[in-house]
Amino acid sequence: MSFVFRSITADELPAFANASSTGFGESNAWFERERPWAASSIERTIGGFEGNSVVSTSRNFPFDMTVPGGASLHTAGVSAVTVLPTHRRRGLFREMMTRLLADAVEHEEPVSILTASEASIYGRFGYGPSALAGSVRIAKHELEFSQPRPAGRLRLIDVDEARKVEPDVFERLRLVSPGAVSRPDLWWYHHYEPSFGTRFDVIYESPSGSIDGYVTYSVRDKWGPAGAAHVLAIRELIGCTPDAEHALWRYLAEVDLVQTITSHSVPLDTPLTWLLTSLRAAGIGTIHDNLWTRLLDVPAALGARTYAVPGRLVLAINDPVRPGEAADGTFALDGGPDGATVSRADTEPDLVCDVAVASTAWLGGVRWSQLAAAGLVEERSSGALATAEAMFASTPLPYGYTWF
Ligand SMILES: CC(C)(COP(=O)(O)OP(=O)(O)OC[C@H]1O[C@@H](n2cnc3c(N)ncnc32)[C@H](O)[C@@H]1OP(=O)(O)O)[C@@H](O)C(=O)NCCC(=O)NCCS
Secondary structure (H helix, E strand, O other), X not given: OOOEEEOOOHHHHHHHHHHHHHHHOOOOOHHHHHXXXXXXXXXXXXXXXXXXXXEEEEEEEEEEEEOOOOOEEEEEEEEEEEEOHHHOOOOHHXXXXXXXXXXXXXXXXXXXXXXXXXXXXXXXXXXXXXEEEEEEEXXXXXXXXXXXXXXXXXXXXXXXXXXXXXXXHHHHHHOOOOOXXXXXXXXXXXXXXXXXXXXXXXXEEOOOOOEEEEEEEEEEOOEEOOEEOEEEEEEEEEEOOHXXXXXXXXXXXXXXXXXXXXXXXXXXXXXHHHHEOOHHHHOEEEEEEEEEEEEOOHHHHHHHOOOOOOEEEEEEEEOOOOOOOOOOEEEEEEEEOOEEEEEEOOOOOOEXXXXXHHHHHOOOOOOHHHHHHOOOEEEOOOOHHHHHHHHHOOOOOOOOOOOO
């Protein structure tokens, strides 16, 4: 039987959610909680149908993503990509990805972004892991801070207050954090539902009374022969100032009965390591891909960001997935701290690479020289790698704060 691919109707949303849950091998208990978010941008869903049955799911959410220099770029956030286990490896995913990329271009989104379940899936479609993260597992008794405790106040707040204050604090950080995406109200709506278990929110107020950060966490109680050995799992720690971040880590380090503190993901330039007397105590473990990006329009994407130092480069980018389109060809970049211009060029390139590699390097989270050392970038003119590396460097490192 052949398959039909189309956006779903509101009536089909529960079946779409069921198919997606089955594809991820999980219960669909999330659906009622997240229904308003799931129903948003429904016209940008792409379901694969066999007769009336949904056998594959995918969608684009519109997000604004911050790029180095602070501009916000319209991006397409790929989500809910699944194929039923009975229908795998028959090309349904490939068909949906082809359509999702075309949908992003149609909506004038020069970059497609995603968070991936497996690192092996998306490179073939031109995506690169442009933001990396580390997991954290801290033995609380090892934490000793080297810096004096920040002035300012910590306050436990309830969910209603969290709902009011946290979005503004997050948005403040989002606007200066490359790789961070906007969170629509509906996203926050499901973020706040209590079915995640015990949830605590703490905010940090500066001495002048500005709310500069918050942490959301849960505690799983664990009693052993020697007493309490609770695990504190950080859901999100957002600090808009160094003092806020320091104060919140210190707060977590002092919660009684807790033995272990975990976080699935922290930025690789987290100050935590250097706030401690022993960098090993920070417990940074596996480094993993955090945000994947896929350039669709090179002039728009490279022209939206600023560059750490002034420079000129000609990049030849090969896009085998979308040949002849706006991420395929030779482009001249003339950029610096004030902005950039990017145009098609017919001169000899300085650097040559595939679109997945250019997408990886775009936000400055992965160094061009590291990619070249792996044979992924060809340097045609001497010094071009060093120029690219200096230009593309980003402070802070890119980091996608939102799982979608
Ligand atoms: C990942 C998934 C969507 C792939 O669906 P599919 O219909 O089997 O994929 P296709 O048949 O279209 O395969 C397209 C290509 O991707 C490759 N591929 C598919 N799944 C892959 C995986 N998990 N790892 C590595 N390669 C994979 C195929 O081998 C094929 O490669 P080729 O064209 O170069 O030969 C499906 O396995 C799935 O639902 N997985 C569980 C949910 C999930 O992890 N989704 C991703 C969320 S980020």
